[in-house]
Amino acid sequence: MNDPQRYREAWEGYWxxxxxxxxxxxxxxxxxxxxxxxxxxxxxxxxxxxPVVDLGCGNGTQTRYLATRFAHAIGVDLSHAAIGxxxxxxxxxVAEFAQLDLTDGDAVRALHERIGDxxxxxxxxIHQGEAEARPAVAAAVATMLxxxxxxxxxxxxxxxxxxxxxxxxxxDGPPKKLRRVYDHGLKPADAAEEEVPDLLRAAGLTxxxxxxxALPQTERLSDGTRIDLPxxxxxxxxx
Ligand SMILES: C[S@@+](CC[C@H](N)C(=O)[O-])C[C@H]1O[C@@H](n2cnc3c(N)ncnc32)[C@H](O)[C@@H]1O
Numbered sequence: 059m060n061d062p063q064r065y066r067e068a069w070e071g072y073w074x075x076x077x078x079x080x081x082x083x084x085x086x087x088x089x090x091x092x093x094x095x096x097x098x099x100x101x102x103x104x105x106x107x108x109p110v111v112d113l114g115c116g117n118g119t120q121t122r123y124l125a126t127r128f129a130h131a132i133g134v135d136l137s138h139a140a141i142g143x144x145x146x147x148x149x150x151x152v153a154e155f156a157q158l159d160l161t162d163g164d165a166v167r168a169l170h171e172r173i174g175d176x177x178x179x180x181x182x183x184i185h186q187g188e189a190e191a192r193p194a195v196a197a198a199v200a201t202m203l204x205x206x207x208x209x210x211x212x213x214x215x216x217x218x219x220x221x222x223x224x225x226x227x228x229x230d231g232p233p234k235k236l237r238r239v240y241d242h243g244l245k246p247a248d249a250a251e252e253e254v255p256d257l258l259r260a261a262g263l264t265x266x267x268x269x270x271x272a273l274p275q276t277e278r279l280s281d282g283t284r285i286d287l288p289x290x291x292x293x294x295x296x297x
Pocket of ligand 1 (some may be wrong): 159
């Protein structure tokens with residue numbers, strides 16, 4: 059998919075077809091399996107009195123948890139429908155949500171000007187984006203950090219494709235939540251092994267800590283095993 063408009067429509071269509079039910083999106087894991095351990099990796103490096111921005115926040119499940127660990131939490135996403143889900147799910151109004159395309163440098167700079175240097179949480183955004191747009195997404199991380207922010211970025215590795223292939227080979231084909239991803243023309247785990255660290259470096263980001271992990275999904279293989287997708291994580295600063 060090399061067409062920004064089709065890409066936007068794919069995500070809008072996906073989120074429009076998704077209900078408000080927690081876990082309906084295959085990646086919508088409980089924060090205890092995601093933002094909780096990720097915050098423990100980020101916080102030793104971060105100033106929690108700065109806001110945190112969840113880039114590509116989807117329905118905001120992780121953003122709402124981040125709001126409990128940082129002074130203020132803002133979730134931004136390309137999809138208007140995703141932001142609608144995020145706002146409805148935030149019944150206590152703990153976070154702020156806004157539609158924003160990370161490849162729109164002016165919009166990202168305007169957000170940085172409004173809130174100042176911020177910490178960043180970005181989970182599973184670059185790996186599936188259009189290849190041409192990935193450098194701009196990495197640049198958005200650097201813009202939001204400025205001098206004082208720190209980022210936690212987790213992205214699927216190509217090994218995830220093998221797990222997804224296995225999942226799709228079940229007796230009934232891909233499980234329902236995974237089929238929905240493919241039906242909307244989305245391409246998980248499309249980035250090459252070293253592409254994400256290379257993009258982050260090229261955006262002027264220095265890795266302070268990193269490791270391998272797996273992102274637990276809300277879907278299971280036909281034998282009942284939870285689908286966990288291999289990923290790499292990075293704690294980053296500008297410079
Ligand atoms: C796989 S989902 C992950 C959602 C969320 N980060 C999470 O972990 O639950 C990827 C999200 O990134 C958003 N996204 C993709 N490209 C984007 C862009 N250029 N700007 C902002 N959001 C984007 C999609 O709309 C989608 O909600």
